[in-house]
Structures are given as C-alpha cells and as structure tokens.
Amino acid sequence: MFLFKIKREINDIKRLREIARVISKYGLGYLIVKFNLQKYAAKHVPAETLRNEPLSVRVRKILEELGPTFIKLGQMLSLRPDIMPPEYCKEFEKLQDNVPPVEFSLIKEVLEREFKKPLGKVFKDFPETPLASASLSQVYKVTLGNKEAIVKVLKPDVEKIVRADIEILAYLANHIDKNFPESRLYDPKGLIEQFKGYILNELNFNNEIVNIDTFRHNFLHDKTVYTPVIYDKLCTNRVMVIEYIEGIKLRDVQKLKKEGLDTGKIAQSLIACVLKQVFIDGFFHGDPHPGNIFVLLDGKIAFIDFGVIGRIDDVTRFGYAHVFAAAASNDVDMLMKVLKDSGGVGYYINEVRLRLSLSQLLDKYYGVTVENFNMNDFLTDLTKILHEHKVHIPADNILLFKALGMLESEARMLDPEINFTPHIQSVAEEIIKDEYSVERVAKKIRLIASDIFGLIQNLPKDIFTIINELKQGKLKIGFEHLNLEDLVAMLDTISNRLSFSLIISALIVGSSYLTQSTSSSFLGPVHRLGVLGFAVSGALGLWIIFKILRSRRF
Numbered sequence: 001m002f003l004f005k006i007k008r009e010i011n012d013i014k015r016l017r018e019i020a021r022v023i024s025k026y027g028l029g030y031l032i033v034k035f036n037l038q039k040y041a042a043k044h045v046p047a048e049t050l051r052n053e054p055l056s057v058r059v060r061k062i063l064e065e066l067g068p069t070f071i072k073l074g075q076m077l078s079l080r081p082d083i084m085p086p087e088y089c090k091e092f093e094k095l096q097d098n099v100p101p102v103e104f105s106l107i108k109e110v111l112e113r114e115f116k117k118p119l120g121k122v123f124k125d126f127p128e129t130p131l132a133s134a135s136l137s138q139v140y141k142v143t144l145g146n147k148e149a150i151v152k153v154l155k156p157d158v159e160k161i162v163r164a165d166i167e168i169l170a171y172l173a174n175h176i177d178k179n180f181p182e183s184r185l186y187d188p189k190g191l192i193e194q195f196k197g198y199i200l201n202e203l204n205f206n207n208e209i210v211n212i213d214t215f216r217h218n219f220l221h222d223k224t225v226y227t228p229v230i231y232d233k234l235c236t237n238r239v240m241v242i243e244y245i246e247g248i249k250l251r252d253v254q255k256l257k258k259e260g261l262d263t264g265k266i267a268q269s270l271i272a273c274v275l276k277q278v279f280i281d282g283f284f285h286g287d288p289h290p291g292n293i294f295v296l297l298d299g300k301i302a303f304i305d306f307g308v309i310g311r312i313d314d315v316t317r318f319g320y321a322h323v324f325a326a327a328a329s330n331d332v333d334m335l336m337k338v339l340k341d342s343g344g345v346g347y348y349i350n351e352v353r354l355r356l357s358l359s360q361l362l363d364k365y366y367g368v369t370v371e372n373f374n375m376n377d378f379l380t381d382l383t384k385i386l387h388e389h390k391v392h393i394p395a396d397n398i399l400l401f402k403a404l405g406m407l408e409s410e411a412r413m414l415d416p417e418i419n420f421t422p423h424i425q426s427v428a429e430e431i432i433k434d435e436y437s438v439e440r441v442a443k444k445i446r447l448i449a450s451d452i453f454g455l456i457q458n459l460p461k462d463i464f465t466i467i468n469e470l471k472q473g474k475l476k477i478g479f480e481h482l483n484l485e486d487l488v489a490m491l492d493t494i495s496n497r498l499s500f501s502l503i504i505s506a507l508i509v510g511s512s513y514l515t516q517s518t519s520s521s522f523l524g525p526v527h528r529l530g531v532l533g534f535a536v537s538g539a540l541g542l543w544i545i546f547k548i549l550r551s552r553r554f
Contacts, residue, residue, distance in 0.1 A: 015164050022065050026058040035175055056091040063095060068135035068158060069165035071095050072199050079402060081383045082393040083186045101133035106156045114236045122234070123151075136162075136202060141244060148244035149231060152205065159203055166196050185390060194395065202307050205240040211306040212242070218281045224269040226300040245302050247294030250410060261299055267414035269301055271423050274407045278310075278400060279317055279427045286310045286399045288406050290413070310399035315341075320400070321431040324424055327378060330366040332359045339391060354389045361385060375420055376405040500544055507537035 020032055053061075063074040077084050078092035107130075108119055115122050123142050130138040131150070136158050140151045173188040201207050209230055216227035234241040248255050250270075256263055270293070277284035285292070286308035294302045312320075319338045326334040335358050336351070361381055379401045386393055408420045511533030519525075 016168055019066060019168060022062055026062050028058065028062070034179075035172060054087070056085075056087045059088065060091045060094060063092070066165075067161065068099075069162050069169075069199065071135045072202070073169070073195055076195055076198055076395075079395065079398045081387050081398065082391065083191070083387075086384065086387075099133055099135055101130050101138055102155050104128040107138060107153055110153055110156050111151075111239060114239045115234075126151075142241075144231065144241075148246070150242050150244050152240040152242070154203065154205070154238040162199055162203060166192070166199070169195070204237045205235065206237050208240060208306050209235055211309045214283060215285075215303070215306060218277070218283060219273070222273070222276075224300060225273050226296055226302040228302065228304065245294050245296075245304055247296045247302055249290060250293040250295060250301075251290035251413065253414060256295055256414075259297060261295060261297075264415040264418065266295055266299060266301065267411040267418050269299075270414070271407060271411050271418075271420065273301055274403060275423060275427050278312070278403060279321070279431055282312045282314070282317055284310045284312075284400070284403055286403070288403055288410075290410055293410070308399070310396045310403065312396055312400060316394075316397065317431060320397075321428040323382075324428040327362060327365055330362045332362055335362070339386075349389055349391060354385075354391070357385045357389065375408045375424065379405050497544060497548075500540060504537045504540050504544075507533050507540075511537065 023029070023031055060074065063070040074092040074095040078089050078095070081089050084092070111119050111122075111126075119126055123144075126142055127140055131141045132139045137152050137154050140153070142149050142151050169192050170189070173192040176183050176188045209232075212227060212230055219225040219227060228245055229243040231241040231243075248259065248261075253263060256266065274284065274288060285303050285306065287305065288303065292303060292305045294304065296302060319341060322334055322338050326332070326338070332355060336355055339354075361378075364381070365378055383393070383398075383401060385391075404424070411418050411420055511530040515530035515534075
C-alpha cells in the first residue's frame with residue numbers, strides 16, 4: 001500500500017533512494033524508519049569519524065552532498081533562527097555555492113539554445129573556464145565592445161533536478177505534518193512551499209533583472225550608489241548579461257586606503273544606503289555581506305548579486321521603528337504590542353514568560369552609552385528570545401535583522417570609531433514622526449471613513465439578502481475543520497478493518513455450510529470449497545491481527 005502511495009506522489013524513486021542512502025551514510029538511519037523509507041535505503045554503517053561529529057555538522061554535510069536544492073534549503077534555513085536552533089543556523093551559514101563546474105560543451109548548448117544562434121556570433125571571444133561555479137549557475141567574464149561583462153548561465157537540467165527534489169521534500173513535509181502533530185507549530189508544509197517559491201524564483205533570471213531595475217530606480221538620484229548596467233537584449237530567463245564591476249571589495253580596507261579613499265565617508269554612505277533600502281524603500285538587498293559590495297575608485301558603493309531581496313511594508317517598517325524606540329526607552333509594553341500586531345504571538349505562547357524575557361533584554365541594553373551599544377548583539381539576543389518562545393517571525397524580517405547586523409559590522413570594519421546607533425535611532429524617529437504627521441493621519445481617516453461609508457451603504461442590502469435567503473431556506477453557513485485529518489484517517493482505518501472483519505465472518509459462516517455439503521460442482525466436491533474458504537478467512541484474519549499489532553493500537 002505504501003509503495004503504491006509513494007509512487008503516486010514521487011516520480012523520481014531513484015533520487016529518493018539516493019537521499020535515503022546519504023542520510024544513512026551520516027548515521028541518521030533512524031530518520032529513514034520515521035519516514036517509512038526502509039525499502040529505499042541500503043544498509044550503511046557510518047564511519048566512526050562521522051559518528052563523533054556533532055549532529056548539526058552531519059546535517060550540513062548531508063545537505064552539501066545532496067546538491068543544489070538542499071544547499072539552497074540549508075541557506076534559507078540559516079536565515080530562520082525562529083525555527084532552527086542557533087547551532088544549526090551557524091553551521092548552515094557555511095553552506096557554499098562553490099561546486100565543480102559543468103563541462104563547457106553543455107553550457108555552450110544552453111547559451112546557443114537561448115540566443116538561437118552560434119555563440120561566436122554573440123560574443124567575439126567566450127572563455128571555456130568559468131569565473132565561478134555555483135549550485136544553480138555558472139558565471140563567465142566576457143568582453144562586449146570596449147567593456148567587460150558578466151554572463152550568468154543556468155546549468156543544464158538543474159530545473160529538472162530541483163523540481164524532483166521539491167516533490168520529495170513536499171512529500172516528506174506532508175509526512176511530518178501528518179505523523180508529528182508537534183511539528184505543525186513550525187508549519188513544515190508551508191515552509192517547503194515558501195522554499196519552492198524561493199528557489200524557483202532563482203531559477204528565472206528575469207526576477208533578478210527586475211530586482212536590479214527596482215534598485216536602480218530607488219537610487220537614481222543618489223550620487224553615492226552605483227547600480228550595474230544590464231544588457232537586456234542578451235538576457236533571457238536562463239541567461240543574464242550584466243556589467244562587470246571593476247572595484248575594490250568592501251572587506252579590503254587596506255587597499256581602499258591605499259587608493260586614497262576615505263573609509264569613514266564610505267562607512268557613512270553605506271549606512272545611509274542600507275537604512276534607505278530598509279526603512280524608506282522597504283526593498284533591500286537580502287545578502288549584503290562584504291563579498292557582495294564593491295567600492296569604485298570614485299568612492300561610490302556598488303552592490304552585486306540581487307538574487308535574494310527582502311521586502312517589508314509600511315506597517316512593518318513602522319513596527320520596527322517602534323522596536324528600536326522601545327529599546328531606547330525600556331518600554332516592554334510597546335515591544336509586546338509590536339509583536340502582537342505582527343501576528344507572531346500565537347495562542348500557544350505564554351505571554352507572561354515572553355514579557356519577562358523581553359523586559360530582561362531591555363534592562364540589559366537600557367542605559368548603555370551610544371558608543372557601547374551594539375545593534376548586532378541586540379538583534380541576536382532578540383531573535384534568540386523569539387526562538388525560545390516560539391514567536392513566529394516572517395522570513396523577510398529575518399533578512400532585515402541579518403542586513404542590519406551585517407551593516408553595523410561592515411561599517412565598523414571601515415571605521416572602528418563610527419557610531420551606528422544614532423543613525424538608526426534618527427531614522428526610527430523620522431518614521432514615527434511621519435506616521436503621526438497630518439498627511440498620514442488624514443490619509444488614515446479618509447480610508448477609515450471610506451470603509452465605514454461602504455459598510456453603511458451596503459448594510460441594508462446585505463441584511464435584506466440574508467433575510468430573503470433565510471425565508472427561502474437557502475441560508476448556508478460554512479464550517480472549516482482544523483486539525484481533524486488524523487481523526488478522518490483513523491475513521492477510515494476503522495471502517496476498512498470493520499469491512500474486512502465482516503467479509504471474514506461471512507466467509508467463515510459460508511464455509512461452515514459448504515463443509516457440511518455432500519454434493520459436487522464442476523470444481524469438484526463442494527466441501528473442499530468450504531475448506532478453501534476457511535483457509536482464506538484464516539489468512540485474512542491473521543493479516544488483520546498483524547496490522548493491529550504493528551500499529552500498537554488495540
């Protein structure tokens with residue numbers, strides 16, 4: 001039964017066997033049993049060195065060995081300290097996209113298929129050796145006229161591999177949700193659905209192109225930020241051609257100083273740039289580590305790799321402005337209100353304990369001088385508390401925490417004397433002032449008045465419709481059952497067993513009559529059919545007893 005079911009839900013059984021093999025190899029064979037995948041896993045005794053490694057390390061190595069989809073899954077989970085223990089988040093941050101490159105002949109096929117012409121007619125000289133090889137794509141440096149450009153190419157068959165892996169992950173998430181009720185707090189099915197959108201988004205380069213264009217528009221009049229040029233005519237959903245940024249990496253502070261650049265001024269520009277992205281635009285680079293930020297020789301800052309972008313709305317921006325205001329004023333009530341308004345505090349959370357933990361956090365940072373206040377430490381401590389109390393944090397908000405944490409460390413790398421806190425407090429105060437400005441309040445009043453007017457306008461008609469349907473007996477009330485899937489499955493099992501029991505009983509009764517008969521049929525003496533009936537009913541009875549004993553439910 002299970003074999004037929006899994007074949008319906010998963011097409012790539014070979015890939016499932018590979019996943020089961022790798023899991024067993026790293027000493028996590030008990031997961032194979034939990035997921036009922038014993039038929040697909042060969043017996044494998046892990047080496048003693050693997051047994052001695054921490055579980056988080058072994059899980060990270062499993063993800064690495066399973067390839068692109070699982071590497072991306074680990075990278076996404078590293079951004080979710082609200083559902084993953086800190087040691088796993090830290091370990092998953094080590095997952096890198098550096099993988100052996102695909103043969104050039106295969107990449108050439110992809111390029112020529114996308115361009116619909118020979119590669120030599122598009123680029124005068126295309127190198128066979130890639131500049132970099134990631135899990136989903138390869139990057140080449142080429143010359144376009146008198147300029148240098150980057151060609152990013154999706155690897156062949158990677159979409160097919162990713163979709164097969166997502167299918168398996170969706171099946172496993174469904175199994176976890178169904179058989180481990182405690183996991184529903186973290187919504188495994190929703191998590192995989194979110195991951196599906198995340199990775200499929202990366203498989204279409206048009207999305208990254210839109211991100212770059214949006215970023216360019218947001219900083220169109222900012223003379224401290226440079227956005228790379230996109231060569232649109234050469235771009236498809238599998239190939240992206242973009243300007244090569246000739247600059248100095250942000251982490252190379254000595255080289256920046258050697259070129260005569262003012263690192264203190266660069267730090268100020270970087271802070272202003274990221275805070276504008278987060279708190280003004282609500283559209284920010286989701287992975288602003290030093291390797292993704294360059295400084296041009298004229299002092300401008302240039303971001304690269306726009307595959308991961310965070311978005312927050314006005315309500316969230318206003319909420320986080322209050323978070324920083326609460327930290328400055330030691331206002332735990334304000335912090336609790338922000339968390340409740342965000343929908344992160346569910347019915348299962350002990351609000352008294354959460355309030356106490358938040359109060360202790362604010363006490364720790366209240367009164368700390370601006371010079372000694374560390375934004376990264378504050379956000380890390382806040383995230384840890386939210387994880388411990390199972391407060392749900394949207395993925396984009398985690399990206400926000402990461403971006404702000406990186407911003408502070410990068411700014412201090414450029415200028416150890418810089419004070420980051422006044423900048424963010426100033427922005428937070430401006431957002432709060434703007435929220436209560438005459439224009440904003442007037443806009444809110446207009447929206448509320450419009451909603452009230454619409455309600456009053458439609459109320460008589462709605463009441464008349466309800467009364468009319470009630471008179472005609474057509475009024476229907478819909479109910480949605482929550483978490484009753486287990487009950488339905490149990491009732492289904494009970495009805496199946498009851499049906500089998502009735503069939504067995506009928507076979508026994510019928511066979512009893514047949515064994516007493518002395519007549520014959522074209523199959524031979526009738527009493528032999530009675531004996532056969534007893535044998536069949538006995539086998540079915542033993543099978544039911546075995547199933548009941550195996551399920552341990554009597």
